[in-house]
Amino acid sequence: MDDLTAIDSPVHRLHPLSKLVTTTIYIMVVVSFHKYDLSGLAAMILHPAVLFALGSIPPGICFYRMRYVMPLVCAVGLLNPFFDRTPMLVLGPLTLTGGIISMVTLMLKGILCLTASFLLAATTPVDSLCYALLQIHMPRMIVTLFLLTFRYVFVMLEEAAVMTEAYQLRAPGQKGIHYTAWGSFLGQLLLRSMDRAGELYESMLLRGFDGSFRYASGKKPGIRDILFPVLMITMFLVFRFNRVADLLGALVLRGV
């Protein structure tokens, strides 16, 4: 993520506050679509598509990084086809029920929200994001908690990587960690992470940390930083309250 946030692109250069506001409203609009409004929701793909293109973020990286979370998000609506059997659309021999459409809608909503969050994190350094959260009057304690969680997760992952390496060096030919070692492995991981986290915290205290970070104040928002959310939010609202996909479809059919 650090490498992605270091890219220089028009999206990266935007003020963190404008990206945060745009993403928050985008997620709210996406979530607000009706469970059968798949065609309306499909138009919302435009926002991440624009950010991928302008932000020089390869979509492959996004989906690769979220490969463990995506299935969970997609699993949310899996039972819908069993409960909602109302026929909604008949395509020859195939009958699409309300359950199938709502399942796909839920999956798409999850994927769009995750992708938008990923794009925000990939184009905005975490410190700038924290600064933006403070700007919208998020309680300082929650922001600090968010930042420290972000940092300590990496401490834990680093410890896990070192321990896994040490284990594998002494267990050649073994795939993964044998279940008999899981207990002690997890226990050691927890103890080591706590020790390291403790030392990191002490190091912060020794350099004057009093419970709140002094975030980079950054630049003031410019015209571009105001125009971006205004245009995007207008687009979201147009997509939300007008059946853009239907209109486009009608136009195409009329043309034909």
Added chain:
Amino acid sequence: MIRLEHVSFEYESGCPVLDDLSFEIQEGEAVGLVGANGAGKSTLLRAMLGLLPCAGITVDDLPVVRENLSRIRKKLGYVLQNSDNQMFMPTVFEDIIFGPVNYGLSRQEAAQKAGEVMEQLGIQHLKDRYNHKISGGEKRMAAIGAVLSMDPEALLLDEPCSALDPCNRRRVIDLLNSLPVTKLVASHDLDMILDTCSRVILLSEGKVKADGPAYEILGSRKLMEDNHLELPLGWQSRGRTGNC
């Protein structure tokens, strides 16, 4: 500047790690803290900073108690033994300005200070590098920079030259010698202690075994060997020395 009077400390195990320590470090003095593993060197440094509950320590006549910790920690800069645990901000630059900004400098002032320190240490090229992507030696230099940027009145260093290549080790030694601040250096690198400190305190099992001029203490083969140490490499004759 730093005074200890009958300082004792033990962890929960009940075994004393610091046992009735009393000594004083004057302003501007460079003192080496040597001793075998587990002698209590790191514990002593942590106690001076108020990270461990210990009575009997004063820094500039301020007792090391909760109310004074902020002022004491501004005076004492501490370089941890493990730099991985000292660097917590994303980039080297952010880490170096963390302390100065917390102690009231504006970001511009802190950035200027960071620039000076990085130039002093020759690590300008690390400015925008991510902490988790630099080598152990680079991280050590950056950790020293993070402490120096706070303009401490005294430096407490725990193994400052570990993980450094000879060139960077020499750079740190020269830097320590050029700094007109009080220094307390805990290390097993006795040659470095000899190069940087005029006085040495030898700890063993939490007690002060010897306290005096560096050349006298580090040059005493019997004293060193009795305490599981050896003469500095530069002073060792050919062949194996020591009692290990």
